[in-house]
Amino acid sequence: MALIVQKFGGTSVADADRIREVADHVRRCRQRDDQIVLVVSAMGKETDELLRLAAEVSPTMPGREVDMLITAGERKATALVCMALHDIGVPADSFTGSQAGFLTDTNHRNAKILDINPQRVRTAVDEGRVPVVAGSQGVSTGRDVTFLGRGGSDTTAVALAKALGADLCELYTDVSGVFTTDPRVVMSARKMSSISFDELLEMTATGCPKPAMRSVEVAGRYGVPLHIRSAFTWEPGTIVTQEDPTMEQAIVSAITPDDSEAKVTVSGVPDEPGIAARLFRALADAGVNVDMIVQNTSADGVTDISFTVPNEQVEVATAASQALGADIGALGVITDASIGRVSVIGAGMKSNPGVAATMFETLADAGINIEMISTSPIRISCVIAEDDLERAVVLLHSAYELSNSTH
Amino acid sequence: MALIVQKFGGTSVADADRIREVADHVRRCRQRDDQIVLVVSAMGKETDELLRLAAEVSPTMPGREVDMLITAGERKATALVCMALHDIGVPADSFTGSQAGFLTDTNHRNAKILDINPQRVRTAVDEGRVPVVAGSQGVSTGRDVTFLGRGGSDTTAVALAKALGADLCELYTDVSGVFTTDPRVVMSARKMSSISFDELLEMTATGCPKPAMRSVEVAGRYGVPLHIRSAFTWEPGTIVTQEDPTMEQAIVSAITPDDSEAKVTVSGVPDEPGIAARLFRALADAGVNVDMIVQNTSADGVTDISFTVPNEQVEVATAASQALGADIGALGVITDASIGRVSVIGAGMKSNPGVAATMFETLADAGINIEMISTSPIRISCVIAEDDLERAVVLLHSAYELSNSTH
Numbered sequence: 001m002a003l004i005v006q007k008f009g010g011t012s013v014a015d016a017d018r019i020r021e022v023a024d025h026v027r028r029c030r031q032r033d034d035q036i037v038l039v040v041s042a043m044g045k046e047t048d049e050l051l052r053l054a055a056e057v058s059p060t061m062p063g064r065e066v067d068m069l070i071t072a073g074e075r076k077a078t079a080l081v082c083m084a085l086h087d088i089g090v091p092a093d094s095f096t097g098s099q100a101g102f103l104t105d106t107n108h109r110n111a112k113i114l115d116i117n118p119q120r121v122r123t124a125v126d127e128g129r130v131p132v133v134a135g136s137q138g139v140s141t142g143r144d145v146t147f148l149g150r151g152g153s154d155t156t157a158v159a160l161a162k163a164l165g166a167d168l169c170e171l172y173t174d175v176s177g178v179f180t181t182d183p184r185v186v187m188s189a190r191k192m193s194s195i196s197f198d199e200l201l202e203m204t205a206t207g208c209p210k211p212a213m214r215s216v217e218v219a220g221r222y223g224v225p226l227h228i229r230s231a232f233t234w235e236p237g238t239i240v241t242q243e244d245p246t247m248e249q250a251i252v253s254a255i256t257p258d259d260s261e262a263k264v265t266v267s268g269v270p271d272e273p274g275i276a277a278r279l280f281r282a283l284a285d286a287g288v289n290v291d292m293i294v295q296n297t298s299a300d301g302v303t304d305i306s307f308t309v310p311n312e313q314v315e316v317a318t319a320a321s322q323a324l325g326a327d328i329g330a331l332g333v334i335t336d337a338s339i340g341r342v343s344v345i346g347a348g349m350k351s352n353p354g355v356a357a358t359m360f361e362t363l364a365d366a367g368i369n370i371e372m373i374s375t376s377p378i379r380i381s382c383v384i385a386e387d388d389l390e391r392a393v394v395l396l397h398s399a400y401e402l403s404n405s406t407h
Numbered sequence: 408m409a410l411i412v413q414k415f416g417g418t419s420v421a422d423a424d425r426i427r428e429v430a431d432h433v434r435r436c437r438q439r440d441d442q443i444v445l446v447v448s449a450m451g452k453e454t455d456e457l458l459r460l461a462a463e464v465s466p467t468m469p470g471r472e473v474d475m476l477i478t479a480g481e482r483k484a485t486a487l488v489c490m491a492l493h494d495i496g497v498p499a500d501s502f503t504g505s506q507a508g509f510l511t512d513t514n515h516r517n518a519k520i521l522d523i524n525p526q527r528v529r530t531a532v533d534e535g536r537v538p539v540v541a542g543s544q545g546v547s548t549g550r551d552v553t554f555l556g557r558g559g560s561d562t563t564a565v566a567l568a569k570a571l572g573a574d575l576c577e578l579y580t581d582v583s584g585v586f587t588t589d590p591r592v593v594m595s596a597r598k599m600s601s602i603s604f605d606e607l608l609e610m611t612a613t614g615c616p617k618p619a620m621r622s623v624e625v626a627g628r629y630g631v632p633l634h635i636r637s638a639f640t641w642e643p644g645t646i647v648t649q650e651d652p653t654m655e656q657a658i659v660s661a662i663t664p665d666d667s668e669a670k671v672t673v674s675g676v677p678d679e680p681g682i683a684a685r686l687f688r689a690l691a692d693a694g695v696n697v698d699m700i701v702q703n704t705s706a707d708g709v710t711d712i713s714f715t716v717p718n719e720q721v722e723v724a725t726a727a728s729q730a731l732g733a734d735i736g737a738l739g740v741i742t743d744a745s746i747g748r749v750s751v752i753g754a755g756m757k758s759n760p761g762v763a764a765t766m767f768e769t770l771a772d773a774g775i776n777i778e779m780i781s782t783s784p785i786r787i788s789c790v791i792a793e794d795d796l797e798r799a800v801v802l803l804h805s806a807y808e809l810s811n812s813t814h
Contacts, residue, residue, distance in 0.1 A: 006515070016460070016463040017463045019464050020464065052485065053483075053487065054486075054490060056423040056491030057426050057427065057487045057490050057491050057495065058491055058494045059424045059494060060490070060493055060494050061490060062489070062490060062493045064489075064500065064501070065486040065487075065489040065490045065493070065501055066486070066490075067483075067486075068482060068485065068486035068489075068503075069483055069486035069487060070488075072479035072480075072482045072483045072486075073479075075475060075476075075479045075482075076460075076476050076479045078455070078475065079461075079472040079473070079474075079475035079476035079479075080461065080464045080465070080472075080476060082459065082469065082471075082472040082475075083464050083465030083467070083468060083469060083472045083473075084460060084464050084465055086465065086467055086469045086472070087465050087466060087467050093471065094471070094472055094475045096475075096552070099550070120550070143506070143527070147502070229586045322620070357429075369423075405452070
């Protein structure tokens, strides 16, 4: 008998039929003697609709009230899923984030979990009932309702699995697992049967949309095994676990494309200690999420600093950079929104130094110019022209023979 | 400076424009130095829509989950009203029923308030903020979310006004006050500037749709002054207070029509002690809300018992009566759904015995047959044919000279 936390995303509970299918799946799992805890997101596009309504009423949308509003979406979904379970003879209780014991900080619209006391959830499980927990929400230290942010239901599920000591956390979604690359770009993209937390984290950090990066981080930190799978085909998906040191690692596991960022270059920056610190402090103060950072070698005492930011933050980032650039006597600020980033990810590259060379050669042979490079022990990312992005992904997927890999 | 609890019904917050109008009204009230506490219902027809969704998912609709689902409606409305207030510079905080301190019993879909601890609401008021409380909800002694039932937002407002020691409870709605009768039936129906709790209670008990009867009961018991008024015209409405013994009472204040009930007659019942008790216990056990009860004089040791029930309960009531009728040897059960009830209400009739005679004469002169009669110290109700109902209301409104009354 295993205790399994199952999270169902918005498309998985989008209408009455889908909700009944989820309930039926839970019934089957219980027949196999598993204990099930459910976490559900708001139905379909409901969160978007609530935000649209808020924007219609209010230009300022105060955070506390936005959270009160949008958490209603998950709450509705939990109640409806419970009703569907009752109807097929499965006893079930819905719980808000607060009732499920999620204590968060007071950072509205993007609250962080501080502690979980899932006593009511555990009691329900012990009594043979199915707790259905509203995803992405909690109650703050100030006793206000909080929202954990978009994709927060994945985090709820993983954190709850950890708190309950669950055997497995299943993230049901509208894709059937984690692929070697975006199957819309590369037709031969292959679903991986397993992947390590570190690899998946690098993938989600570089444009792989599901699951939410934060949930992978939490799962990795606490060693909560994940199973990313489809609520439409119900076929086995991708298992995510700690890297097994005895296991033969694939050198490269996946290629991720990302066209969601823009590049900002501050040119002619005096090459003095503390200049970069001042720039990135100014950007942080403006709320800009800087991703990649590259500083060129100094020539004649001046240098260029380039960084990438989400497309929607490019104007704020440019303004902040120009203000500081004027202060420090930089030459200017250049913005390029038409960039793409392609990343090669694989736990095995730690012990295989040729991976980067293959990547650069593949791009060079195709006449694709590399504008920025950044690396981690298990990832290499190159910023290239957005127009070259899909071509780069196809070529790299083939260069690392991912379609034929037995990984 | 007065502390006023203002309740806004579903039509008053039906869309973004209406919500902004409510916020603007609150701003004006604060400029007059009043302290405002808001209670809001779900937007427009949202509660109906949520119930439709529940019925689509689930034929059984378990109470705990239905409450979790529909209370999301009021919650959304509070958040949106707060946003609109923020935008015009009025600090405001939304509170769920639980956050506002409403403790209820565990009777889902129709929970009763056990206690109110409105500490967070009071603190907000003391800090110069506007608390916006979700109507018709609370948290049960079992720590589950509960719904107080349709029309429960009125009860929330009245109970909160009592708990806060507010000076006044204003119930904003889509009518401009309480009328001498239904203005759709009698064109000369007149809005009353004031009425007593007892009279309004009799009116709501006999078909006057607003405010909810339960809230009038609570307001009367605790002496919370009510002002029933329009959120569309914003004109002064009807003040409801304790009856002032020094005040000259109008003999008759209002005529109410009611076509929502059906009549059930159990005929040939043995006239023995305990028979009626067994019948109404059986009906109570079947969940039937019996309203009027009339037992005819016994003839030959058998009698007829007639009672009225809401139209939607007539089948349950008939089945329960037939089962018991067979047991006790009754002759049969006759059902008549096409009845109407007309009631004459007035605090002054206590000291004016001619009121009933006028009512019976008026109906007799018009050839309208009276099937059942029931009275209270300030009300006389007659059950007549449904087809005669509107005619009876027009004639009685005129007979008691309500259009010209200076009440």
